[in-house]
Structures are given as C-alpha cells and as structure tokens.
Amino acid sequence: MPNLTDYIEDYLKKLLALSSSQYIEIKRRELAGKFSCVPSQINYVLERRFPLERGYLVQSRRGGGGCIRIYRIETLRNGSWRDLIDSLDRLSFDLGRARQLVKRMVEDKIISRREAAILDQLLREDLYLLTSLNSEELRLLLRELFVNALQELLKIEY
C-alpha cells in the first residue's frame, strides 16, 4: 500500500521521464496542493527519494518566482561516463569527440562550466604549435592529458 511519499515520487519521476531536458521545475506550494499535503512534505520526498547518491541533483530558489529544480544525473551512477572516457582512450581519440564529450558532460552536470573551460583550453591545438611535435605525437599527448585530467576530476566529489 503506497503512501503519499511514494505517489509524489512516482509523479516526479514520470515528469522527469517525459521531460525533454535534463531536469524538471516545480513549485513547492503547487505540488503540495496537488497532493493535498503540507509543503514541507515535498522537502521530505526530495530528501528521501532524490538524493545525490541515487543520481539526482536538487536546486532551489526562494522568494517571488522561486521554484525547485530536479536534475537527473543519469549516467553518474552506473559509471558509464568512465566507460565513455575509457573508450576515448582505447579507440581513436580525436579533438572533435573530446570537445563533444566536454560539452555533454556540462549539459549533464557531470562537470562545471569552469572545469570545462580548462579542459577546452587543454584541447587547443594552437598552444602546441611552439613545440616540435608531429601530429601523431600531438594526438597521443592530448589523449594522455585529456583522459588523465578527466579521470582524476571524476574521482573528486563536487
């Protein structure tokens, strides 16, 4: 026999599944109204059913126009990001794919915009012009630097 918390959890997860973006936005009061409960019930549900460990990130803003955002950090849990990085390592590494990966990781909130900025700088070919590296050497070096940086980065919690 499901309880209120279960119903609200299901509802939010359905919304997330339907959403075309990586997150949903809710109004605490409204949602509480829909389920005829006190607003703080929503906090309880978020705390219990949408913790970071389970792959959710909750952010909120108070005041007029405030709201709660729930992000799905889908691939963080099963470690598929690490697999992706490893595949970059083993298979052909190229700049385009690396940059693409950085972009997606930002979108999925795996890394921050600032972290992405460093990685993007690292991938700037022109910075390496002053060296005598040939293009294959450069590719291997970039791969080494990029993959390593990313692996270390993901070891540390936000």
Next chain:
Amino acid sequence: MPNLTDYIEDYLKKLLALSSSQYIEIKRRELAGKFSCVPSQINYVLERRFPLERGYLVQSRRGGGGCIRIYRIETLRNGSWRDLIDSLDRLSFDLGRARQLVKRMVEDKIISRREAAILDQLLREDLYLLTSLNSEELRLLLRELFVNALQELLKIEY
C-alpha cells in the same frame, strides 16, 4: 520560472555583451518603462545582479541628463591573482611554483579542489615522457598550457 529581475538582468547582460566598449549606459526611467515597473526596481536589479564581487561597477549621475553606467570589470580578487599568473608567465616558470600557486588558490577559494585536480594533472611531467620534447620545450609548453588554462578559468564566474 524567471521573474522580472531575471528579465532585466538578461536584458542588461545582453546589452553589455553586444556593446563594443567596456560599459553600457541606461536611463533608469526609460528602462523601468520598458519593463513596466517602478524605477527603483532597476536599482534592485543592479544591487542584486551587478555587484562588485561579480565583476560589475555601477556609476550614475542624477539630475537632468542623468544616467546609469554599468561597467564590466575584473574582480579585485581575480585581478591580483591574475597579476601573479602573469608574473609566472614572464618570469621563470617552473613546476614547483606552478603547483604552489594551485595550492594557494585552492586555499583562498579562488579555484575549487576539482579545478585544482585538473591543473595538477596538466603539470604531471611523466605524462609528457612519451613525446620527444626536450626539457626546455616541455617547460615552455607547460607554461603555455598552465597560464592559458588559468586565465580562461578566471574569466568565468562560479
């Protein structure tokens, strides 16, 4: 779910981005009119969204022909660190000093632990062993990568 303040902030930041100079000039009354709000709302937006700590400087003149100027500037904190970075650039760059700088920036909360982790990886000499770089070439490359990454990083707000 954006509110009035968000809209006005966006509008002003777009103007700033489009502007060819370091600042934009607005008329408080006019702007308030455009967004159908009271003039003091503009002050509120400036106070909340364009404070010095975030790299904005707001000046104004009262009276006939008065107006408000919003400058995009570098924050003091970033500025003094940037000087340090530049000095690393011009003077002798070496790994020890670079690592030390990273450490101090973390302590001063200019950069995060994760950001530091990427920079530290970048400074790992052993990653460059697979290349044919001699030690002076390596030093120059590291300097280039490091200084560039840091400079880009400081351009982005947390």
Next chain:
DNA sequence: AGTGTCAAAGGTCAGAGAAGGTCAAATAAT
C-alpha cells in the same frame, strides 16, 4: 557673475508578499 527656482533625473528605505527551508512532535508501518 551670482543667486534662486524648478524640473528632471537618480537614490533610499521600509513594508508587503511570495516563495522555499528547518525542525521537532505526532503518527503510522514494519
């Protein structure tokens, strides 16, 4: 030139209202 007045800016501040957050106590489930 000096002064007074007025209108046209912009500035300040307090208060109302609109969210969301916390925490402890009561209740229900296991």
Next chain:
DNA sequence: ATTATTTGACCTTCTCTGACCTTTGACACT
C-alpha cells in the same frame, strides 16, 4: 522497538512597490 512518514509552527531569502529624499542642470532674475 525502531524506522519512516506526515504535519505545522516558525524562519530565511528574494522580489516588488511606493513614498519620500538628493543631485544636477537650465534658466530667469538681479
């Protein structure tokens, strides 16, 4: 008995408005 849920009183943050204040420049008057 212990853990999970639910509620409600109280708190903090953010936004918006309106009444009232200050500064500046133009112009008229001496």
